[in-house]
Amino acid sequence: MADLSAFPITSRWPAEHPDRLQLYSVPTPNGVKVSIMLEEIGLPYEPHFIRIFDNETWTPEYLSLNPNGKIPAILDPNGPGGKPLSLFESGAILIYLADKSGRMLPDDAAGRYTAIQWLMFQMGGIGPMFGQVGFFHKFAGKDYEDKRPRDRYVAEAKRLLAVVDRRLGESAWLAGDDYSIADIATFPWINNLIKFYGAGELVGIADFANVERVLATFLERPAVVRGLNIPARPKPA
Numbered sequence: 001m002a003d004l005s006a007f008p009i010t011s012r013w014p015a016e017h018p019d020r021l022q023l024y025s026v027p028t029p030n031g032v033k034v035s036i037m038l039e040e041i042g043l044p045y046e047p048h049f050i051r052i053f054d055n056e057t058w059t060p061e062y063l064s065l066n067p068n069g070k071i072p073a074i075l076d077p078n079g080p081g082g083k084p085l086s087l088f089e090s091g092a093i094l095i096y097l098a099d100k101s102g103r104m105l106p107d108d109a110a111g112r113y114t115a116i117q118w119l120m121f122q123m124g125g126i127g128p129m130f131g132q133v134g135f136f137h138k139f140a141g142k143d144y145e146d147k148r149p150r151d152r153y154v155a156e157a158k159r160l161l162a163v164v165d166r167r168l169g170e171s172a173w174l175a176g177d178d179y180s181i182a183d184i185a186t187f188p189w190i191n192n193l194i195k196f197y198g199a200g201e202l203v204g205i206a207d208f209a210n211v212e213r214v215l216a217t218f219l220e221r222p223a224v225v226r227g228l229n230i231p232a233r234p235k236p237a
């Protein structure tokens with residue numbers, strides 16, 4: 001049985017199954033990337049719900065695993081060389097799980113770099129920009145009288161959606177013929193922009209037919225349906 005006691009995070013979120021990969025997350029667009037990937041590859045794991053609105057990511061136990069204080073993070077008892085490995089940043093976690101499982105990344109070098117390219121496009125572009133749309137359209141920023149910041153991020157979100165739409169007009173998935181970690185990273189964000197932020201009309205989503213079509217296919221995958229709700233939200237006390 002793996003011993004994870006050297007990792008302070010396990011004192012606050014004890015591992016019931018220390019031999020399984022431990023996932024610390026919330027079903028947000030960044031969080032579900034990892035639960036969807038784990039569901040796709042079928043690797044046994046134990047999810048822990050982190051109460052981000054109670055600032056649990058800023059506790060010493062959480063920061064010991066991710067000094068950046070964000071979900072998702074993982075602790076794999078069976079990392080490289082059979083030793084435990086902790087990781088944060090959803091993109092890094094997706095690449096790690098793809099390498100570990102031999103799934104969701106093309107085998108050939110050129111295909112692999114193409115998938116990583118689209119993954120980085122999500123990490124550096126879609127995630128941060130769509131997040132700002134959420135802030136200025138749904139959260140505290142919506143009350144700002146000056147709409148220029150909102151308009152700036154909406155324009156950038158539209159531009160990014162047009163890039164994705166063009167790409168999906170020429171290939172089935174972002175990296176090419178096959179579904180990959182680039183799609184697992186990107187579609188939860190597009191889904192969130194439309195459903196949770198309610199910004200579909202604002203960004204003119206109906207103009208992006210390829211995006212809408214591939215998003216619908218993505219949302220039908222059983223692993224996606226499950227992963228979108230993991231970790232389950234605790235019932236209110």
Ligand SMILES: N[C@@H](CCC(=O)N[C@@H](CS)C(=O)NCC(=O)O)C(=O)O
Nearest residue numbers: 028030052069070071072089090091
């Ligand atoms: N680049 C990071 C972003 C992670 C991130 O922003 N996580 C958000 C939830 S989607 C979070 O932990 N927010 C809690 C907080 O900032 O306190 C990743 O992709 O892992």
